[in-house]
Amino acid sequence: MVDLTTLRADTPGVQHVIHFNNAGASLMPQAVVDAITKHIILESEIGGYEAAEAQKDAIQDFYTATAKLLTTSADNIAATANATDAYARALSAIPFQRNDIILTTVNDYVSNQIAFLSLQKRFGIKIVRATDDSSGGVSVDDMADKIKSLRPRLVAVTHVPTNSGLVQPVEAIGRLCREHDVLYLVDACQSVGQLPVDVSQIHCDFLTATCRKFLRGPRGMGFLYVSDKVLSSNLAPLFIDLHGASWESADTFCLRPTAKRFEDWEFPYALVLGAAEAHRYALNVGIEAIANRNADLCATLRSQLIQLPGVRLLDEGNRLSSIITLISERKSANDLKAALSAGHINTSVSPHGAAILDFDRKNMLTTALRISPHYINTDAEINMLVETLHRLLA
C-alpha cells in the first residue's frame, strides 16, 4: 500500500498540474530537486572538482541504489546521459562482423531500430525481427526457433515499448539467450520504476534505462547495466576515454575492471546526486507497491476510457503496463492533448513514426494519445481526465 498523502506532499508538481505524462518525464519529488540544487550551490561555492571530491560517497551511492533497483552490484552499473546514450555505448562494445544478425522485435524502440539500420548500413549486419503471437507480444517460440536456427550475434528486446501498454516477456527470452550463449540487450527505459526489473531474472548482458521517466529523477541522466560475463570478456565501448581505461604505453591501454569503463570522465554530478535520491525514493516506496498501485489505476482508467465516444485503445498483451495509448475517430490526438493541456492535464502523443511496425499492424496511420499514470495520481485525477475527454469527444 502506498501512502498517497505523504507521497503527494513530497511532490510540488501536483499543486500545479494533473500529470499523466510519466512515460515522458515524471514529477520529481522535492528531495530530488534539493539534492540537485544543493550540489550546484556547493559547486558555485567551493569549485566543481572540489565539490565532487567532497561528495564522493554520496556520488558512489548512485551506483549502490541503482544496483539495488536492478538486483545487481554497484560495479555492474555505469552512469550515462540518457537511455539512448547507454544503448549506443552497449552496441558499440559488440564486435559486429558482416552478416552478423541482430534478432529483435517489431516493438523495439524507434531509436534502437534506427541504430540497427545504421549498423546495417555501415557494417553489413542483418536485422531479423521475431514475429508476435496472438496476444500482441513477441512470440517466445519464434524467438527460440530463430535463436537456434540463425545464431544471432545479439538479441535486443524493449521491455515496455514507448507507444502501447505491452510488456514483453524479457525473462523467458533471457533464459533462451543464456541457454544458447547469445548476447542479450534489454531496453528497460519505460519499465524501470513502474515494474520490477531484476537482471538476475532477466539474465541480460546489457540493460539500458533513463532516470526521468517512471523513476522520477532528473532529465539528462540514464544508466547502463553490464553483466560480469561482458566485463570479463573485456568488451568495451568503441570510444573509451581516460576514465574507462588507462593509457599504459604509447600503443596500449588497459580497461577499467568495472562497468565504469562504459562512462565518460565528465559528469553532471548534481544530476547524478538527484538520480541517486530518486532511486532511493523508489526503493523506499517499494517497486512491488508501485506496480500494484499502477496496475489498479490503469485498470480503472482503461475500463473508463473504452466507454468514451469513438475511442479505440491500442494496448495489447497478456500483461499491461502504465502506458495507455488510444485514438478517437472524433478528434485527433494532437487536439486532445492540447485541449487537456489547457485544463492543466498533461498527456503526450505517440506519432506514427515512433512505432511504424506496431502502428501499421494495428492499421493505425495517425498519431495516438498517450496517457501514462503513476502511483501518485489519484482517483479524482482519473475522474477529471475521463470527464474532460468525455466533454471533448461528446
Ligand SMILES: Cc1ncc(COP(=O)(O)O)c(C=O)c1O
Ligand atoms: C522504450 C524507450 N527506450 C528508449 C528511450 C530513449 O530514452 P532517452 O530519451 O532517455 O534516450 C525511450 C524514450 O522515450 C523509450 O520510450
